[in-house]
Amino acid sequence: MLRKKREQLEQAADIRLQSQIGEEERFWFLMRRMARENKTAVISFIFIVLMILAAILAPVLTVYEENDMDLMNRLSAPGGAHLLGTDEGGRDVLTRLLYGARVSLLIGVIPALLSLILGAVLGVIAGYRGGITDTIIMRIADVTLAFPSMLLAMVIMYALGGGLINVFLTLTLVNWASVARVVRSQTLQLKNSEFVEAARVMGVSNRKIMMRHILPNCLPTLLVLFTLNIPTSILTESSLSFLGLGVQPPNASWGLMINTGRQYLFTAPWLSFVPGIAIMLTVLAFNFLGNGLLDVLDPRQKKQ
Amino acid sequence: MLRTLARRALQALVVLIGVVLLIFVMLRIVPGNPIETMMGEHANAETIARMTKEMGLDQPLLTQFFRYIGSAFRGDFGTSYSLGKPVAQLIGNAFVNTLLLAVFAAVFAWIFGITCGIISAVKKNRLTDRIFMGVSLLGISLPVFMSAMFLQYIFAFKLHWLPISGTDSWTGFILPAIALGWNSAGQVAQITRTTLLETLQEDYIDTARAKGRGPTGVLLRHALRNAMLPVLTMMTIQFSGLLSGAVITETVFSINGVGRLMVQAISGRDIPLLQATALLATTVVILGNLLADSLYSVLDPRIRKEG
Secondary structure, three states, rough: OOHHHHHHHHHHHHHHHHHHOOOOHHHHHHHHHHHHHHHHHHHHHHHHHHHHHHHHHHHHOOOOOOOOOOOHOOOOEEEEEEOOEOOOOOOOOOHHHHHHHHHHHOOOHHHHHHHHHHHHHHEEEEEEEHHHHHHHHHHHHHHHHOHHHHHHHHHHHHOOOOOOHHHHHHHHHHHHHHHHHHHHHHHHHHOOHHHHHHHHOOOOOHHHHHHHHHHHHHHHHHHHHHHHHHHHHEEEEEHHOOOOOOOOOOOOOOOHHHHHHHOOOOOHHHHHHHHHHHHHHHHHHHHHHHHHHHHHOOOOOOOO | OOOHHHHHHHHHHHHHHHHHHHHHHHHHHOOOHHHHHHHHHEEEEHHHHHHHHHHHOOOOHHHHHHHHHHHHHHOOOOEEEOOOHHHHHHHHHHHHHHHHHHHHHHHHHHHHHHHHHHHHOOOOOOOHHHHHHHOOOOOOOHHHHHHHHHHHHHHHOOOOOOOOOOOOOOHHHHHHHHHHHHHHHHHHHHHHHHHHHHHHOHHHHHHHHOOOOOOHHHHHHHHHHHHHHHHHHHHHHHHHHHHOOOHHHHHHOOOOHHHHHHHHHHHHHOHHHHHHHHHHHHHHHHHHHHHHHHHHHHHOOEEEEEE
């Protein structure tokens, strides 16, 4: 599935280069078109904005503290004073869900951003320089992509140890390679275009050509990759946390909430199912938005 | 064509060597002496030194690497630190369960996925199409641990239809296979629907209709045969993915497979075991990709003639 999307992105870039409208103007035009034609993407976008707001406003939205224990009310079912029930320590699940959203969203966004930067820089260097630099970078990318991502994440987490920062690092190392591939193939096309040629003739340095002329032209593609990398990161982290290899307490990500709730699956199923559904909806929203972006950025896309 | 295949095989081999090297290096940058970790607090310095020497851990990294490759070719992957048995034997036993799970999951995914895809394409934009596509989308977006726990809760705990965990009988494989295969089923259903709809617009379909073929005949003999190529490629890649170890599914349903062995290796800081399981999983995936590429060029006459 990912492989198909990557190919689609590469071809889309190819066609976009042939259009003569200014990139920025064109971008907003496309965004308006997506807003008009793709209701699912719009709803997803609104959902994501609301969720970010909820995560930021968590202290205002709930009367409970994140780690407030209430041993008289352990494992109480959803409803009443605790809308989504309480966990094994009597902590309010809704409150923990809102605070967990902070961690899980960070885990989605930060590695997606870092892998985007790393992948874009390595990709543009590989494509622009060519030769041995290209071979080395792309072989490393091939090796990275050969791993099932969950396995690679597990091995890196093993080497680095748990904790939030290491989760960021691991997910970045898992996701950079696909970004590098796409950016490289776009760079190869841009390298020989007239404006890059012109810049070179005028004596602009190679570094400046890569950063000022080639990378900005990859931005729409990078935006799609960014949006689609967020749910991947959230999912991988929640799987890692599910195995106890991800975020460590007291940082409660949704994945960790599921992991601790799993012991009570048959007595208090809401402990796992509530954060699980939150993960599912978030992943779905980011995927819909990413696919919506991909569709408007790919002019050949026909409505089925 | 043979030349293309040979080139692809060579590329796969290079990647594989890179993978072995990467796993090897990553596991050795872990701080701390693995022997110390393995033996716990009770070991004295002398024993640790002797064990380190015995296992060749005092040698330079490159020597260790070539030694490892050499014995790996003879089927010797060392001895597990935490379980005290030969790694090859542990993996051999676990692989049977992983293979069974993968086959069950694949059979479910493909039958369910292809049927849904065909029906959806025929009933395009009708209610049936929407329901089937909704179910497959759910499969794609539901994290495996969620679908696994949902199924376990409903069908094992609430309804008592199937065992909660373990693989004492074949019924123990049903829920894990569905949990694991749902994602693949969703992907297969979507790609089958898309390619089938594209194929149905081709000229040769009109020709077949004009020649008086009934709708079922056109669908199965003409459209489906041509639409199956991308589906088949995807299925090959999926199967190698399933075979590489379903860490989460095996954990939820307590199946003693390769994925679970991997988790055990990590919690026991068991380098030989982790190394071998990771190597097995990656090799399976690389071979799967190679097979998918080759299959594509063998089955598609347009590509076949080019090479």
